[in-house]
Amino acid sequence: MGRKIRYGLVVLLAAGLAAVFAGAERSEDSDFRLGRNMEILMNLFRDVNLFYVDSVSPDRLLEDAAAGMTGKLDPYTEYIPEEEMDDFEIMTTGKYGGIGSLIRKKGDWVVIAQPYKGFPADRAGLKIGDKIVEIEGQDARGFDPARVSALLKGDPGTTVRLKVERFATGKVEPVSIRRERIVISGVPYHGFVADSIGYIQHSDFTEDCSTDLRRALAELRSSGRLKGLILDLRGNGGGILQEAVKILSLFVPKGTEVVSMRGKFEQLDATFKTEGEPVDTELPIVVLTDRGSASAAEIVSGALQDLDRAVLLGQRTFGKGLVQSTRPLGYNSYLKVTTAKYYIPTGRCIQAIDYAHRNEDGSVGYVPDSLIREFRTRAGRKVYDGGGIMPDVRTEPRYVSRFAMILYGKGYIEDFVDGYVKRHPEPVDVERFALSDADYADFTEFMKDKDVEFRSESKLALAQLREKAKQERYLDRIGPQLDEIEKGLRDDKESNLKLYRKELSQIIEDEIILRSHYAQGVTRHKLLSDEEVKQAVELLGDTARYRDILSSQDTARK
Structure with missing residues (x-):
């Protein structure tokens, strides 16, 4: 795609930006200070580069200067050098040229962590735990994952030659894989969680994710039994604003205003309305949210709440009401800069952290309670700004213990699962599999000689x-x-293995299922015990309660 950046609001904002600046009224004092500081900065850059006692990298100087310039604005404004643009493209579009697999470091080697179902690595027979011992004739011992990843990526249609030590047999085999354009779907899983209740997991707002969601919705509808939908936005960190508008277009009438953005220059303000004909404006919907639901995920959930089109269930969302656009700086480098705030249909902005007003120590704080304002949904329900989207039905967040995170981070769980899968090579039943008491006893025994530094x-x-x-x-x-x-408060390993047995068992089960049923199988298994999904199913089955929430229930202020 060259360097014609098509991310987010870039195309929308870039055109005419020069005219905005040219037409903006600027004071002579402001112009003087801008010119003076630019000259000082250039002189500073030149003299440090020329006269500093040791050799310095001009590229590093620029990156450090850019970090200093943007670091106290907000976490989303940043300089992107040319060498990082490929990663930025992957993050924004969900597309790259490669083999379609996650990798991880294990000892001196990089191993396959998760091949994506149906992609080149999977079709070539690569499995979780397979060790990459050679890439294009290079001994891969000691390579870090970033280096291996760079070698595995490449232009679609080209071939990468590997030697792989098979996890199952220990044999080293040559493998040639033809790279493809890898498109990571924004909808990793969809299906039915009850007789008439559909479920769609939506993980991010990358390019064309709305098409993925439309396709999943059509498949659920084609069964003829869809009477309610759970849209899972938990952990969805957002992405492209226009994709959020397209997703909302599936559920609300054409021409409905769903989000607007306002910034420093009125010429760049914009209002977004749904353009396409909706798929279904009556289907009852429950949207699942948590603290990881941010940005475009908050636009979708917040707009559906403001329009009384869906019930939100879960926890308060993250609270990112800022819009970024991408500006070319020359030499294939870019500036990702916050240019506006977005506002959902009631007119509220859900930005939680006030970056514009810092404390004396430079820290930032949340919008104070005294400045939180009340708004009204289409049906007249009270909702509030100043700190994310508050769900209509609140649930307690699910926490993973630090103890479990330490065991997973050290690779102990994966090592145990490696042994388990070798002893039990047959695929498990996704719907029925559960770690037995004997299996967990084996894990406890496995952990006896493992070092675990932990204080709760x-x-x-x-x-x-x-x-x-x-x-x-x-x-x-x-x-x-x-x-x-x-x-x-006993923090010894043996006590914690007993205390956290339930969550450790769930993590082990997920890792075992992943080996034969991919990520989709893990999601199916998790849904069986997901309490929020169970609550959503019950709510969609209680028509009176569902309608009562949408017609008259106010959200909590905080």
Whole structure:
């Protein structure tokens, strides 16, 4: 695609931007300061490069200067050098030239972590755990994942030659894989979770993800039994705004205003209305959200809430109400810059963090309660701005313990699963598989000689409380109580393996299922025990409650 960037709002904003600046009224003082500072910056760059005692990289100087210039604006404004544009394209479009597999480091080697179903790596027979020992004649020992990834990627139609040590047999075999244009779907899974309740998992707002969702919805409808839909936006970090508008076009009447954006220049303000004919404007919908639902995911969920078109269930969303566009800087480098804030149909902006007003120490804070404003949905329900989208039905967030994260991060769970799969090579039943007591006992035995450095958050907090009590001379008075509390906070490995058995078992089950049923199988398995999905199914089955929420229930303020 060369360097014709088509991401997000770039095409929309770039045209006419020069005219905006040319027509903008600028004071002479502002013009003078801009010119003065640009000259100082260029002189600074030149003199550091020429006179600094050691050799410096001009590229590194530029990247450091850009980081300093953008670092105190917001986390989303950044300089993108030419060498990072391929990664930016993948992140934004979900497309790249390669073999279609995740990889990870294990010891001195890089191994296959997850081949995408139906893509070149999968069709070539690569499996999880297969070790890449050679790439194009190069010994791959000691290569890091970034280097291997760069060698595996390439122009579609070209071939990459590997030698792979098979996980199952230990034999080293040559493998030639023809690269393809890898398109990562924004809808990794869809299906029915009850007799008449459909489910669509939507993971990101990359290019053409709306087409994926339209296709999934059509497939569910074609069964003739779809009476309710669960749209899962949990963990969806957002992406292209126009894709959000296209997705909303599936569920609300043509011509409905769903989002607008406003920034420094009125000439760049825009209002977005649905353009296509909807697929279904009556189908009951429950949208699942959590703290990982951000940006375009908040546009979709927030607009459906404002229009009383869907019930939101889960946790408050992240609160990213900022719009970025991409500006060319020359030499195939770009600036991704925040240019506006977006507003959903009620007129509320859900931006949670106020980057424009920093504290004296440079830190930023959330929008204070005193500035949170009330808005009304189409049916007159109260909703609020200033901190993400508050769901209509709130649930408690699901946390993964630090202990489980440490075991997973150290590779202990994957190592155990490697052994399990070698002992049980036959595929498991996705619907019925569960780790048995004997299997978990094997895992506990496996962990006996493993090093696990762990202190729970509770114990860390207790240590801080003890130190504060000592400083403030309360320790003599409350020390015995703190000692009793500490006795109950056992952080030894054996106790934690018992305490966190349920979540560790679930993680192990997912890893075992992944080996033979891909990511789609893992999702199917998780849905069987997903409490929020169960609540959504119950809500869609209770027509009176569903309608009552959409007609009269206000959301919580905070």
